[in-house]
Amino acid sequence: MTILQIGAGGVGWVIAHKAAQNNDILGDIHIASRNINKCESIIQSIHKKDNLHDQTKKIIAHEVNADSLEALITLIESVKPKLVINAGPPWINVNIMEACYQTKTSYLDTSVATDLCSPGQQVPEAYDPQWNFRNKFKEAGITGILGAGFDPGVVSVFAAYASKSLFDEIDSIDVMDVNAGDHGKKFATNFDPETNMLEIQGDSFYWENESWHQVPCHTRMMEFDFPMIGKHKVYSMAHDEVRSLKEFIPAKRIEFWMGFGDKYLNYFNVMRDIGLLSSEAITMPNGQEIEPLKFLKALLPEPTSLAPNYKGQTCIGTWVRGKKDNKSKSIFIFNNADHEVAYEDVEHQAIAYTTGVPAITSALLYFKGLWAEKGLFNMEQLPPEHFLELMPNIGLSWDVQDLGDLKPEIKDLSK
Amino acid sequence: MTILQIGAGGVGWVIAHKAAQNNDILGDIHIASRNINKCESIIQSIHKKDNLHDQTKKIIAHEVNADSLEALITLIESVKPKLVINAGPPWINVNIMEACYQTKTSYLDTSVATDLCSPGQQVPEAYDPQWNFRNKFKEAGITGILGAGFDPGVVSVFAAYASKSLFDEIDSIDVMDVNAGDHGKKFATNFDPETNMLEIQGDSFYWENESWHQVPCHTRMMEFDFPMIGKHKVYSMAHDEVRSLKEFIPAKRIEFWMGFGDKYLNYFNVMRDIGLLSSEAITMPNGQEIEPLKFLKALLPEPTSLAPNYKGQTCIGTWVRGKKDNKSKSIFIFNNADHEVAYEDVEHQAIAYTTGVPAITSALLYFKGLWAEKGLFNMEQLPPEHFLELMPNIGLSWDVQDLGDLKPEIKDLSK
Incomplete structure (x- = not known):
């Protein structure tokens, strides 16, 4: 048994740790990245935390340029993994899927191939480049699991579980994501500032009454009382799972919400107002061309540097409202993750942790033949039951909160 | 008769216009800058506004590198001006003064040679490099007039007038500067963003009870009800006139205050928090070294581009409190300047206008033999009387407001 992980950022860090903790099932672990040093740092951390469960199994670093299909095929053919786990940036998804198809190797990723904000890459078209592989994967006799993080991923499993076991019909599915942690910096992003800031300033798309609705960022808002972390403002935002949930779970409205504190939004607005969030290059007096977003990235703290001092919790879940036995019903299925607990387990923060744990939970279900x-x-x-049964053993619990007949009260801030 | 103006930025723009309107007294006008195109743009604007009062007098553009003492001497010797008006950046003051000394030419500037925030260049040492020329100027038989803008400049004349004619003893001199204008941009600075942002984030120095007091920026605040523009918050800030007033006008406390709106301070704080106001270079992934402040300068609107759409007024003045005939007394001597009126007169905004008009008022007093x-x-x-009599004819009125016994109420925001 062997897995090949491609990508060695924050999510890759957690995936590798969790794979190592479960290597009695997953076998040898190969980690590949454009920068082999990043793989080696992860392996060091795994040894330091004594996370390599079966010491007889190998863990090996590789260098690969994932933009090259040929390089990917060569690597897969030499490693011969039972599963490729893609933990890289969005734009390498399609290349890795093609390499898996050509080498007849199963595939798993944690987020969509598109950037969710450029024309043709927004929510309504989000999975198109990857869903093109449906027939090819079936024909090659391999399994592909898309979006196996927390959101998308676990929140989608929550929705499937609600649809299958808790509701007869669904009015609304609201995916809710709040990080109430504190990294102690005045301002920093939890993952790549360039990707993060592009994503946040894009228009939001939600599905309602059989059609897509497009609204500017931060113009639709709700307040919600989250378990453990209390009341937070959340804002409608473009996210991949809205596209796939719309396809597979019937509901009148499907929407993704991200929590932003007033302080965070203030920083965001000032940076946007002065032009710092633009990806259009400006010209310096000496003729240098510089993209403001790339400059911002160089200015802000490296996201991975935040983990050691991160305190507090995240809360991510799926709020489903609908009918069961002709009675209105409203529930929140959720997880609370703690930054310090995550760091103690794998030396990383809870945001990467909540993405990496579900990926390995899914990989284990694939290895066990259940998925x-x-x-x-x-x-x-x-099938959601196997996943919901296994995930707490891998590191993330979940619970269902009965909200009585609570109804989402959405405020339109654009007026 | 001839004047030589060095510097063709915003203040230079207004000085040249005002000199042209008064060229029956000042004679031929020579304008020199590192970039001769800037001089030619000013001359074009003067012709466009029909501001060359005596059409028989010349107005001529020159190119000069003011960092070179030799180039300055060559230029002065060829032009043979009766007065050099320095409208350039602070760091060229000393060089131009040396060139004036060597060529025995009188000199006038509008702001101090130091940056007011680097070690050794702060308020308590502000005029040292220029006051070193006292004996040399006397010995050469020439006149030097320092800080002949509005603040420093007119506010200092207001203080001298108060001290001479309105008070027997002075408790406090508070120089108050508010721009209540609106340029229609989300964020912009009224002069060079790099200089402006360095100045604003420096510690403030005020003189009280025979010693200097140093406090972090934006930690001492007052509210004041300004004529025409109403209530504004002002913050203690480092400014050159505190140094010279301390030397020449006896008072228990001398302090400079600048108005900053809450919105402006919010932009400032966010930019400072993310490191954008630093002059220490950061390294981009490709190895490029970039100073954040220089990047910010390239990002923000060019200050001169703001003038055409600027609306509203400034209010700058000197609040003096003390005793006359053993009775407490509190007065505000001030000017209101209107951005649109300034633009109509010289195609520039009121902030440059309030600096350029006093410079030409002073130059005229020098030419008339009064200063x-x-x-x-x-x-x-x-002597303040001549100046206060002439300035309204050049473009800026002034008035005295009786404040009864109003006392400055300073809030310490550092706690």
């Missing part, structure tokens, strides 16, 4: 049907699947298409 | 004593003088050392 191993041939073809290409988003998480909400697969 | 022409041999030696080096700050504005508060010269």
Whole structure:
């Protein structure tokens, strides 16, 4: 048994740790990145935390340029993994899927191939480049699992579980994501500032009454009382799972919400107002061309540097409202993750942790033959019970909160 | 008769216009800058506004590198001006003064040679490099007038007038500067963003009870009800006139205050928090070294581009509190300047206008022999009556507001 992980950023860090903790099932672990040093740092950390469960199994670093299909095929053919876990940036997804198809190797990733903000890459078209592989994966006799992080991923499993077992019909699915942690910096982003800031300033898309609705960022808002972390403002935002949930779970409205504190939004607005969040290059007096977002990235703290001092919790979940036995019903299925607990386990913060744990939970289900049907699947298409049973053992618990008949009260801030 | 103006930025723009309107007294006008195109743009604007009063007099553009003493001497010797008006950046002051000394030419500037925030260049040492020329100017038989803008400049004349004619003893001199204008941009600075942002984030120095007090920026605040523009918050800030007033006008406390709106301070704080106001270079992934402040300068609107759409007024003045005939007394001597009126007169905004008009008022007093004593003088050392009589004719009125016994109420925000 062997897995090949491609990508060695924050999510890759957690995936590798969790794979090592479960290597009695997953076998040898190969980690590949454009920068082999990043793989080696992760392996060092795994040894330091004594996370390599079966010491007889190998863990090996590789260098690979994932932009090259040929390089990917060569690597896969030499490693011969049972599963490729893609923990890299969005734009390498399609290349890795093609390499898996050509080498007849199963595939798993944690986020969508598109940037969710450029024309043709927004929510309504989000999975198109990857869903093109449906017939190819079936034909090759391999399994592909898409979006196996927390959101997308676990929240989609929550929605599938609600649809299958808790509701007869669904009015609304609201995916809610709040990080109430504190990294002690005045301002920093939890992952790549360039990707993060592009994502946050894009228009939001939600699905309602059989059609897509597009609204500017931070113009639709709700307040919600989250378990453990209390009341937070959340804002409608473009996110991949809205596209796939719309495809697989019938509901009148489907929407993604991210929590932003007033302080965070103030920083965001000032940076946007002065032009710092633009990816259009400006010209310096000496003729240098510089993209403001790339300059901002160089200015802000390196996201991985935040983990050691991160305190507090995240809360991510799926709020489902609908009917069961002709009675209105409203529930929140959720997880609370603690930054310090995550750091103690794998030397990283909870945001990467909540993405990495579900990826390895899904990989284990594939290895156990429970999520191993041939073809290409988003998480909400697969049987939710096995996943919900296994995930707490891998590091993330979940719970259901009965909200009585609580109804989302959405405020339109654009007026 | 001839004047030579060095510097063709915003203040230089207004000085040249005002000199042209008064060229029957000042004679031929020579304008020199590192970039001759800037001089030619000013001359074009003067012709466009029909501001060359005596059409028989010349107005001529020159190129000069003011960092080169030799180039300055060559230029002065070829032009043979009766007065050099320095409208350039602070660091060229000393060079131009040396060139004036060597060529025995009188000199006038509008702001101090130091940056007011680097070690050794702060308020308590502000005029040292220029006051070193006192004996040399007297010996050469020339006149030097320092800080002949509005603040320093007119506010210093106001203080001298108060001290001479309105008070027997002075408790406090508070120089108050508010721009209540609106340029229609989300964020912009009224002069060079790099200089402006360095100045604003420096510690403030005020003189009280015979010693200097140093406090972090924006930690001492007052509210004041300004004529025409209403209530504004002002913050203690480092400014050159505190140094010279302390030398020449006896008072228990002398302090400079600048108005900053809450919105402006919010932008400032965010930019400072993310490191954008630093002059220490950061390294981009490709190895490029970039100073954040220089990047910010390239990002923000060019200050001169703001003038055409600027609306509203400034209010700058001197609040003096003390005793006359053993009775407490509190007065505000001030000017209101209107951005649109300034633009109509000289195609520039009121902030440059309020600096350029006093410079030409002072130059005219020198030409009339009223402010022409041999030696080096700050504005508060010269007889204030002539100046206060002439300035309204050049473009800026002034008035005295009786504040009864109003006392400055300073809030310490550092706690």
